[in-house]
Amino acid sequence: MAKSAGQKLKLLYILKLLTENSDENHPVSTADIISYLESNGIHSERKSIYDDIEKLCDFGYDIIQVQSRLGGGYYMAGREFELAELKLLVDAVQSSRFITTRKSRSLIKKLERMAGKYDAGKLQRQVYVAGRIKTENESIYYNIDNIHRAIQENKQIEFQYLDWNLKKELVPRVGGRKQVSPWALIWREENYYLAAYDSVDGIMKHYRVDKMGQVRVLKEAREGMEQFAKVDPAVYTNQTFGMFSGTEEIVTLQFPNRLVGVVLDRFGREADIRPMTDRVFRIRVKVAVSGQFFGWLAGIGREAVVVSPAEVKEQYAVWLEDIVNTMKLTDGLRN
Numbered sequence: 001m002a003k004s005a006g007q008k009l010k011l012l013y014i015l016k017l018l019t020e021n022s023d024e025n026h027p028v029s030t031a032d033i034i035s036y037l038e039s040n041g042i043h044s045e046r047k048s049i050y051d052d053i054e055k056l057c058d059f060g061y062d063i064i065q066v067q068s069r070l071g072g073g074y075y076m077a078g079r080e081f082e083l084a085e086l087k088l089l090v091d092a093v094q095s096s097r098f099i100t101t102r103k104s105r106s107l108i109k110k111l112e113r114m115a116g117k118y119d120a121g122k123l124q125r126q127v128y129v130a131g132r133i134k135t136e137n138e139s140i141y142y143n144i145d146n147i148h149r150a151i152q153e154n155k156q157i158e159f160q161y162l163d164w165n166l167k168k169e170l171v172p173r174v175g176g177r178k179q180v181s182p183w184a185l186i187w188r189e190e191n192y193y194l195a196a197y198d199s200v201d202g203i204m205k206h207y208r209v210d211k212m213g214q215v216r217v218l219k220e221a222r223e224g225m226e227q228f229a230k231v232d233p234a235v236y237t238n239q240t241f242g243m244f245s246g247t248e249e250i251v252t253l254q255f256p257n258r259l260v261g262v263v264l265d266r267f268g269r270e271a272d273i274r275p276m277t278d279r280v281f282r283i284r285v286k287v288a289v290s291g292q293f294f295g296w297l298a299g300i301g302r303e304a305v306v307v308s309p310a311e312v313k314e315q316y317a318v319w320l321e322d323i324v325n326t327m328k329l330t331d332g333l334r335n
Contacts, residue, residue, distance in 0.1 A: 010042050014052055018063060018076040021117045027066040027073030079114070083123075086115050090123050098140060098192045098210040143215040147182050147194060150217045156181050157196075159215040161207065170211065180205070181222035183231075195231065197224025204231055249289050252307040254282045259303065266296070282307060294319045 017036050022028045030049050037044045044052075053074060057063050062078025081089070093099060093107045112120035143159070150157045161176035180196035183204075187193075192209040204227050255263055256279060263283055264271065272284045287293050294316050297304040306313040 007042065009040075010037065010044065011052055011056060013037055013040055013042060014049075015056060015061065018074060019079075019116065020113065022073075022075035023116055023119065024064075024075055024077070026117075027064075027075045029073040032073065076116070079116070081114055083115060083119050086111050086119075086123055100140070103141065139213065139215075140210055143212055144185070144192070144209060146215045146217050147185065147209070150182050150222075151184075153217070154222050156218045156220045156222055157215055158218055159207075160213040162211045162213050170213075172213070178207070179218070180207075181224045183222070183224065183228040185209070195228070197222070197227055199223045202227075204228060247289050248286055249309065249312055250284065250286050251289070251309065251312050252282055252284045253297075254280055254305040254307050255300070256280055256303050259300065262300070289315065291319065 013036065014033060017028060017033060030046055033049050034044050034046065053063055053065070062076070063074050064077045065074055066072040089111055090108055093104050093111075096104075099107070108123065112123050115123055147157060149155075156179060158177070158179045161173045161178055162170040163173045163176070165171050178198075180198050182194055182196045184195040185192060186195055186206065193206045194209055194212070195204060195206050197203075198205045204224065253263075254276070257275075260273070260281065263273070267283065267285050273281055274283070275281045289312055297306070297316065298320065306316050
């Protein structure tokens with residue numbers, strides 16, 4: 001490496017060494033810095049190292065000098081992310097089902113480099129989720145980037161919707177080619193969804209991002225601004241169970257007081273809750289009436305009561321009766 005080129009890179013190499021190989025308990029000595037620079041073809045002297053460190057500090061890097069009879073040195077004190085913050089980011093990456101296992105490992109490796117050599121192992125000990133069900137759609141990074149770009153540029157998108165087959169493969173859905181106007185990305189129940197306007201049906205719809213393939217930004221301007229303006233994403237995700245659509249209804253439900261936490265987790269703290277007695281309360285909320293909504297009620301059991309409207313109460317009863325009849329029919333076939 002030519003001397004002039006090496007000197008131009010000198011500060012960057014010192015910064016790299018301190019970022020990746022130093023912390024409060026592992027300062028890097030001046031001799032170590034000189035040796036590291038020499039290994040990269042850059043000659044340096046002890047006095048120039050002091051000046052270089054001073055320049056980095058003047059620029060804003062928090063580099064601390066340690067004085068010690070046993071051999072002091074320098075370490076990078078202020079980092080862009082604290083270790084606790086990096087652990088939180090690692091947990092978020094690992095628990096995100098829409099990020100593939102391979103991409104998760106790649107992201108965590110980058111986070112480890114931000115932590116430095118000695119704290120990287122502490123992040124590795126956070127990795128317990130390799131066996132979780134994760135998407136296999138490797139193009140999801142680029143799809144999300146295209147969706148964000150379309151939203152920012154006010155453009156429509158085109159994509160191929162995918163489905164799982166019995167071979168555990170994501171394959172194109174028959175008739176699954178879509179052209180929609182993207183308006184928002186929603187995180188719900190460990191999955192990423194796109195809220196988009198379908199101009200053919202004239203309604204807002206949502207799609208699992210990890211089941212979207214070949215997302216392409218189109219030239220056509222977005223449509224559905226008026227329809228999206230009526231949607232509160234926070235309320236929308238609370239009322240749409242499992243992100244399955246259904247007829248929207250304002251329903252009144254009754255629960256025992258001890259389940260108030262469960263209900264608030266489901267519908268949000270702004271939900272209209274009214275104490276009825278010292279044992280039960282009622283909630284009036286708009287929901288998308290669907291099998292997923294009834295399934296949530298059934299999971300709570302007989303303590304979840306549909307009070308009104310009468311037609312939803314009847315639908316729930318029929319839904320439960322159909323399940324019982326199906327079970328009886330299955331038992332008859334088995335015998």
